[in-house]
Amino acid sequence: xxxxxxxxxxxxxMKIRVSGLKAWFGTHEVLKGIxxxxxxxEVTAIIGPSGCGKSTFIRCLNRMHELVTGARSExxxxxxxxxxxxxxxxxxxxxxxxxxxxxxxxxxxxxxxxENVLAGLRLTKRMGGRKPAEVCEKALRQAALWDEVxxxxxxxxxxxxxxxxxxxxxxxxxxVDPEVVLMDEPCSALDPIATARIEDLLHDLxxxxxxxxxxxxxxxxxxxxxxxxxxxxxxxxxFDLTDKIFTSPQDRRTEDYITGKFG
Amino acid sequence: MSAPAPEVALPAVAARTRAQxxxxxxxxxxxxxxxxxxxxxxxxxxxxxxxxxxEAAEFFRAVPLTKFFGDTEWTPLFKDNQHFGIWxxxxxxxxxxxxxxxxxxxxxxxxxxxxxxxxxxxxxxxLKPALELLAGVPTIVYGYFALTVLTPFLQQxxxxxxxxxxxxxxxxxxxxxxPMVSSLAEDAIYAVPDSLRExxxxxxxxxxxTILRVVVPSAWSGIAAAMxxxxxxxxxxxxxxxxxxxxxxxxxxxxxEPAETMTAxxxxxxxxxxxxxxxxxRTIFAVGLVLFAMTLTMNLITYRxxxxxxxxxxx
Numbered sequence: 268x269x270x271x272x273x274x275x276x277x278x279x280x281m282k283i284r285v286s287g288l289k290a291w292f293g294t295h296e297v298l299k300g301i302x303x304x305x306x307x308x309e310v311t312a313i314i315g316p317s318g319c320g321k322s323t324f325i326r327c328l329n330r331m332h333e334l335v336t337g338a339r340s341e342x343x344x345x346x347x348x349x350x351x352x353x354x355x356x357x358x359x360x361x362x363x364x365x366x367x368x369x370x371x372x373x374x375x376x377x378x379x380x381x382e383n384v385l386a387g388l389r390l391t392k393r394m395g396g397r398k399p400a401e402v403c404e405k406a407l408r409q410a411a412l413w414d415e416v417x418x419x420x421x422x423x424x425x426x427x428x429x430x431x432x433x434x435x436x437x438x439x440x441x442x443v444d445p446e447v448v449l450m451d452e453p454c455s456a457l458d459p460i461a462t463a464r465i466e467d468l469l470h471d472l473x474x475x476x477x478x479x480x481x482x483x484x485x486x487x488x489x490x491x492x493x494x495x496x497x498x499x500x501x502x503x504x505x506f507d508l509t510d511k512i513f514t515s516p517q518d519r520r521t522e523d524y525i526t527g528k529f530g
Numbered sequence: 531m532s533a534p535a536p537e538v539a540l541p542a543v544a545a546r547t548r549a550q551x552x553x554x555x556x557x558x559x560x561x562x563x564x565x566x567x568x569x570x571x572x573x574x575x576x577x578x579x580x581x582x583x584x585e586a587a588e589f590f591r592a593v594p595l596t597k598f599f600g601d602t603e604w605t606p607l608f609k610d611n612q613h614f615g616i617w618x619x620x621x622x623x624x625x626x627x628x629x630x631x632x633x634x635x636x637x638x639x640x641x642x643x644x645x646x647x648x649x650x651x652x653x654x655x656x657l658k659p660a661l662e663l664l665a666g667v668p669t670i671v672y673g674y675f676a677l678t679v680l681t682p683f684l685q686q687x688x689x690x691x692x693x694x695x696x697x698x699x700x701x702x703x704x705x706x707x708x709p710m711v712s713s714l715a716e717d718a719i720y721a722v723p724d725s726l727r728e729x730x731x732x733x734x735x736x737x738x739x740t741i742l743r744v745v746v747p748s749a750w751s752g753i754a755a756a757m758x759x760x761x762x763x764x765x766x767x768x769x770x771x772x773x774x775x776x777x778x779x780x781x782x783x784x785x786x787e788p789a790e791t792m793t794a795x796x797x798x799x800x801x802x803x804x805x806x807x808x809x810x811x812r813t814i815f816a817v818g819l820v821l822f823a824m825t826l827t828m829n830l831i832t833y834r835x836x837x838x839x840x841x842x843x844x845x
Contacts, residue, residue, distance in 0.1 A: 331732060336651075363734030373725040377747035387733035390743055436729070443733055 279306035282447060282477040283328065288342035290323050290332055297323045299501040300342070310469055310478045312488035312509065315498035316529065321481045322370075324498065325449045328479070329365035330358040346447070363391060366445035370452045372432035374424030374439070380416050383424040383435055387443035402442055410438035411468050430461025437468065441476075448472070450480040454487065466491050485525055489513050497521045582822060585815035592809050598816065604779040604790075606813045607804075614813065616820060618779040622789035623821075626700040626771055627764035629785060633704025634760055638711025639753065645712065646720040647741050658713070665709040673773030676702040681774065694776020694788040703770050707760045714759065718752020719745060755835035762828035766821065768793035792821045 283305040290298040297320045305311050313321040326332040327340050330351060344351045351361050374383050384403045388394050394402075403420065407413040412434040416427070424435055433453060440448060454462040469491045472478060482488050488495050489509055496506040497518075505512060505521045516522045523529060590598070593614045601615025641661065645654050680698040685691045691698075722745050730740040746753070768791075776788020777798060790798075796814045804811045 329732065331728065334728070334731065359731075359734055359736050361734075362732055366734075367728075367732035369725060369728060369732070371725055373723070373729040375726060375729065375744050375748065377744070377750065386730070386744075387735070390730060390733060390735035390739045439729075439733065 279309065281305065282307035282347065283479075284343075284345040285328075286343045286345075288324070288327055288340065288344060290320070290327055290340040291338065292323075292335065293337045297501055298327070298340070301503050303496055303503055303506055305477065305479060306494065307477050308473060308475070309493040310473045310480060310491050312492035312495045313479065313481045313498060314483075314485060314488050314495055314524075316524065317483075319498040320501045321498045322451050325367075325451060325479055325481055328447070328449060329362050329367055331362070331367065333358070363387075363443055364445055365447040365449060366440035366443060367449045367451065368433070368437055368440055368453045371456050372429055372436050374427070374432050374435050376423065376425045378424055379421045380424050380427070380435060381420040384438050384442050387439055391443070393443070406438040406442035407435075409441050409472070410434045411464060411471075412438055428461070430457045430464060433457060433461070433465060434468070437465070441472075445476070447477045447479065450478065452481050452483060455483060462487070485513075497524060499524070579822070582815055582819050585812055586819040589809065589812035589816040592812075593816075602781040604795075606810050614816075615781075616817065618781040619790060619792045619795050619817060620820070621781055621783065622696065622771075622775065622779065623765055623791040623793070623824075625696045625783055625785060625789065626703060626775060626791055627761060629697060629700025630703035630707060630764040630767075631757070631761060633701050634707040634711045634764075635757065637704075638708045638756070638760070639715055641708065641712040642715035642719055642753075643741060643746065646716045647737075647745065658716070661709045661712055663709075665706065667706075669706065669767065669769040670773070672702045672706055673699070673770040676770055676774035688786060691786045692776060692788050694774060694778070695786050696775055696789045697785040699770045699774040700785065702774070703764055703767050706767070706770070707763050710763060711756050711760045714756030715749070715753045718749040718756065721752065722748045751835045751838045755832045758828045758832040758835065762825045762832070765828070766793060766825050768797055772797045792817050796821075 281304045285301055285303045285305070288298055288301040288303075289296065301324060313324060315321050323332055328344055328346075328351070332338050332340055340352075342352075346361070346364065349356065351358075351365075375386060378386060381399070381403050382389075384406050385394070385399055388397070388402065404413060404417075407416060412431060415431060416422075416435075419426075424432065427435060433456075437448075437453075454465055457465070466487065469478060469480070473493075480488075480491065492509045494507065495509040495512040497504045497512065497516075497520075499520055505516060505518045507517070512521060513525055516525065597614055598616055601613050602617045603613035603615050604618040605611055605613045645658060649657060676698045677694075680702060681691070681693060681695065684698055688697070726744055726748055727740055730744040731737075735744075771791045772794040775791060775794060777790050777794055778788045779790040779795065780787055782789065795817055799811070799814045
């Protein structure tokens with residue numbers, strides 16, 4: 268058995284612990300009781316066919332799921348040791364700790380590149396004494412976009428290419444200094460070159476952030492993640508080190524999916 | 531804003547419909563009938579503009595443009611002291627319209643934000659038609675409301691408010707156009723993609739900052755289109771100002787004073803006993819032409835903005 272790169276620590280600290288998570292849209296049960304521990308400072312990939320609940324799953328982690336009319340959930344999600352569904356937890360504050368990058372790049376069209384990066388801090392009135400130029404440069408460097416945009420920070424964010432827009436959205440998410448970054452198929456609207464850039468970026472980001480990425484692309488999961496969870500019809504079929512999932516899956520259904528028998 | 535060009539597919543569609551449509555004499559008759567119907571409105575519009583231009587040209591043969599735009603007195607009916615300066619009428623129109631916009635903009639925009647972002651679907655379904663009902667009240671009713679209810683009421687608080695004044699018809703006109711502003715602005719706000727709301731909420735922004743700093747700015751071109759259309763409606767509104775603004779062509783910006791708007795002047799002359807073909811009579815065409823130019827400008831701006839909005843929401 269080959270070891271994933273980089274080799275995981277023997278018993279990594281858990282950043283998020285999910286237990287008995289169920290979610291519904293109206294009467295349709297999308298998640299049927301998920302138990303999943305997510306290690307800190309690793310990339311965890313969530314794979315599975317369309318409609319298996321993987322997007323809903325990560326949207327439950329920062330309580331974006333409940334924003335949809337008719338959507339609800341139950342179960343426990345512990346971030347460090349706080350239950351994010353506890354009544355005293357403000358979902359708005361939670362989302363500052365658990366950031367999100369969406370499937371389609373969604374820079375704010377009324378804002379420049381600079382304003383997009385600073386949007387999170389400004390919208391939450393947390394600029395404080397921070398210097399806008401420094402925050403902006405740091406986040407754009409982290410998102411590997413700085414060199415491409417440093418001379419046109421005042422251009423609209425929507426003037427960038429799709430891949431650049433997505434990295435801008437990543438910079439925007441990192442600028443608010445989250446602990447966890449959720450990524451919902453962040454490359455599905457991008458070409459292979461832009462995808463490769465974002466994957467490279469993930470390698471750097473996992474040193475500082477806990478990253479959970481939903482992906483349709485199995486190769487992407489093997490390239491970027493330490494661990495992989497396979498979802499099928501609202502259930503977590505298998506969760507293990509990525510290398511193990513892709514070389515010796517324990518469950519027949521996982522094997523069928525990764526070998527392309529369905530999906 | 532670079533809009534994609536879906537028009538590329540259109541010539542093929544046009545060719546197909548051309549090939550299909552000569553499928554019988556009956557079809558042809560129907561098609562001609564429909565074409566005639568749509569031609570009527572164009573012909574009528576062109577006719578109106580031509581009459582306006584020809585009559586106004588007659589007027590400007592007698593009164594030079596320098597006098598028309600260079601004088602601040604408008605007394606075409608005074609036999610021995612005739613002045614033809616358009617500015618008092620323009621000022622009356624602008625002040626009443628500005629008051630109307632000052633009322634309609636905040637209320638219309640806030641109503642739009644409430645309807646699209648806060649109201650439950652059921653509330654929205656009930657409130658929107660109710661608000662639009664406001665626009666269905668005949669303007670003459672609004673006019674009498676301004677004259678007989680609002681003006682006496684305001685006179686209790688505002689010293690020096692004349693019986694006919696610009697303030698109260700302005701306010702009532704604003705109420706009249708609230709539904710227009712709110713309905714169009716709501717369409718624009720509603721059309722903002724959810725991905726932008728999610729983007730802001732995902733950053734930990736509260737609902738209000740998300741709406742005010744992300745959603746509304748993204749709907750800006752649609753909101754601006756609603757505004758320009760509302761301005762054009764206020765400029766063209768006639769009955770309310772004819773009844774309640776006092777009908778004295780004064781060059782003033784004081785809303786407590788009476789004034790006469792361009793539209794009110796046209797009403798007063800055309801319903802009076804000024805003989806056809808006289809210079810006095812032709813003033814209404816000159817004023818009408820200015821009015822037409824103003825509303826046309828606003829409508830063109832609206833058209834531009836809403837095209838930009840469509841291009842945006844397609845992207």
